[in-house]
Amino acid sequence: MTLHSTIGQREGVEKDEKKELYYLEEAAIGGHPDARYNLGCYEEENERIERAGKHWIIAANLGCDDSINALKECYADGKISKEDFAAALRGHQAAVDETKSQQREEAANFFVKY
Numbered sequence: 001m002t003l004h005s006t007i008g009q010r011e012g013v014e015k016d017e018k019k020e021l022y023y024l025e026e027a028a029i030g031g032h033p034d035a036r037y038n039l040g041c042y043e044e045e046n047e048r049i050e051r052a053g054k055h056w057i058i059a060a061n062l063g064c065d066d067s068i069n070a071l072k073e074c075y076a077d078g079k080i081s082k083e084d085f086a087a088a089l090r091g092h093q094a095a096v097d098e099t100k101s102q103q104r105e106e107a108a109n110f111f112v113k114y
Contacts, residue, residue, distance in 0.1 A: 021039075021042065024038055024039050024042070025039065028055070028058075031062065033059045033062035033063060033064035033067070034059075034064060034066075036055050036056075036058050036059035036062065036064065036067070037055070037056060037059040037064050037066050037067045037070070039055045040052040040053070040054075040055030040056040040059065040067065040070060041070075043055060044070075049074070049079050052070075052074075053071065053074055053079065053080045053084070055067075056070045056071050056074070056088070057071065057084060057087070057088045057091075060088040060089075060091055060092040060095075061088065061091035061092065061094075061095060062095055063092060063095035063096050063098075063099065064092075065092075067088075067092075068088065068089070068092050071084075071085055071088050072085075
């Protein structure tokens with residue numbers, strides 16, 4: 001469970017949207033891709049599609065799969081350009097490639113066995 005979901009969605013606790021947004025922004029500034037994706041969702045809910053797209057592009061460049069899916073929808077709806085979508089795809093692939101290593105693959109295979 002994240003602080004974002006704790007502040008924003010818990011039962012019995014008053015929702016503090018300003019605090020929720022503050023912590024999302026802090027996490028996004030700190031480089032957390034899911035926070036950046038969630039900021040994009042917040043902007044989309046408030047009909048600021050251009051800002052949402054920018055957040056999703058940044059998150060995609062950090063390797064966030066959900067952002068790529070959101071950008072696919074935006075591209076299909078004509079809300080972002082082909083160039084922006086292509087750049088986001090390249091950035092996402094570069095981020096994913098950076099996280100690949102022999103050691104990670106061995107660890108993943110180890111846990112599959114058990």
